[in-house]
Amino acid sequence: MSKTTLSDQQPIDLQTAEPLALAQALANQLAIGPMDWHRLNSDRRIRAKEQVAAALVYLLNDSPEEALPRLEQAVGWLNRSIKAPPCPTHGERK
Template structure:
C-alpha cells in the first residue's frame, strides 16, 4: 500500500476551509473526559487546548470569545494559573442540603 506524500496531504488539506482545519485542530487538542485527571495540570496540553479554541473563535469573528481563551493559554504557559482541585475528590467538602 502506498503512503500519501506530503504533497498529496497538502492538496487534500486544501479541500477544507481554514475554519474547518482550525476546528479539527481544536478537537484534536481538546482534553477528553477520560484524560481529564491525567492532563488537568499539564501546562502544555492546557495551553494547546485554549490556544486552538481561541483560533476557532477568531476565525468566526468572535474576538470577545477568543481573548479569554488566549489569556488562559498564556496563564498556563507563564504559570500564573493552576488547575483547581477536582470537586468530586475534595476532602471535607459537603454538598448543599
C-alpha cells in the same frame, strides 16, 4: 500528506479545507477528553495548546471577545500564573 481523518469525521483535505474546519479539527484533537482529564489537567503545555486552538476557532468565527479570554488562559498556563482547578467531582457525595 494532504489528508487526515478524525475518528468520528470524514477525511479532511488539508489543501482545500476551509480554515474554520481545520481549526475545529485541531481543537477537537487537542481537547482533553473525560478519560484523560485527571492525567492531563495540570500539564501546562497541553492546556495552553487546548486554549489556543479554541481561541482560533472563535477568531475564525468572528468572535474575538470569546477568543481573548482563551488566549489569556493559554498565556497563564505558559507563564505559570494559573494552575489547574480542583476536580469538580471530588468531594461529591453519592
